[in-house]
Amino acid sequence: MKRWGTTVYRLLLAALLLAAGIFAERIGLVAYFTDPYEVPYLLGLIRRHLMLVGISMALATTVGLGVGILLTRRPFRRAAGVVMYIVGLGQTLPSIAVLALMMSVLGIGVQTALFALFIYSILPIARNTLAGITSVPAPMIDAARGMGMTDARILLEVELPNAMKVILTGFRVALVINIGTAALCYLIGAGGLGDLIFTGIAMDSPKKLLAGALPTTLIALLADRGCELLGRLLIPRGLREGGA
Missing domain, CATH: 1.20.5 (Single alpha-helices involved in coiled-coils or other helix-helix interfaces)
Incomplete structure (x- = not known):
């Protein structure tokens, strides 16, 4: 059967x-x-799209991890709710509204797109970092402290490895959202695969629309698969479920 x-x-x-x-x-x-005349143009749009995603995700990951870790330290725990509310303001607005607001302040171009994508991607990473670390059992941390480990070693060798699965889930969500939102950056003059998508819509040309939409979808699928492989490297084997 x-x-x-x-x-x-x-x-x-x-x-x-x-x-x-x-x-x-x-x-x-x-x-x-x-088409030998269209392929270089398409590859250029893909490179621009990947550049927007790569730089904005690097910034969002760095700041999101830093904020999430900082809010788990004792002097800053009381401020966690307020800080996470501020960090999450970007995702309470539609992505096109975030781009419009950034454009009104920074003008049009790549720098505006990068900042908007950064704002839109930081919340899942910061939130999951905070949730992952705070979910580490207190007896485990007490045991590490009883072994004479410093706070820095406890963070690097106990808290982060045990929280890594939750952190990577946030990174995965942020990355897929970022890839899709980056297509809208064409509207503020930043280029990317949105160029073909919106040109196809304007010209009622399915081939141009799909020529932009299919690579965007493929990039998102490959990124999702890449996050799964990254989890196998970063998540301790004993903490994986189903070989994730």
Whole structure:
């Protein structure tokens, strides 16, 4: 029965891929992807998209981890609620509204897009860092302190490894959100794959729309898979569930 289910699944997948290929050929998407004049332009948009995501995520990860860790230290715990509320203000607004607000202050261009993406990505990382570290059992920390470990060693060798799964979940969410939101940065002159998406919408051209949407989707899927592989490196084996 299981073998039949696998066979049916493969046949349906093959049929779906065949139908998608026929559709792509009919709307001219295959010709667009193989056009020697369009390929360099498409690759340039992909590089710009990856640059926007990479830089903004590096900044959001650095600040988010720092804020999350700082708020778990005893002198700053009382301020956790207020700080997290301030950090989360960016995600209470629609992404297009965040871009518009940043544009009104910083103008148009890459720097505005980077700052808006940073604001939009920091909350999941900071929140999950805070939640992950505070969920580490107190007896475990007391045991480490009883062994003579310093606060820095406890953070690096006890708290962060035990909180890493929760932290990576926040990073994963922020990364996927960032990749999708980066497509909107075309609207403020930052380029990226949104160029093709919005041009396709404006020109009623499905091939241009899909030429931007498909690479964006593929980047998000690869990033999600990359986070899963990163978890295998950073999460101690004994703390994984199901080999995550």
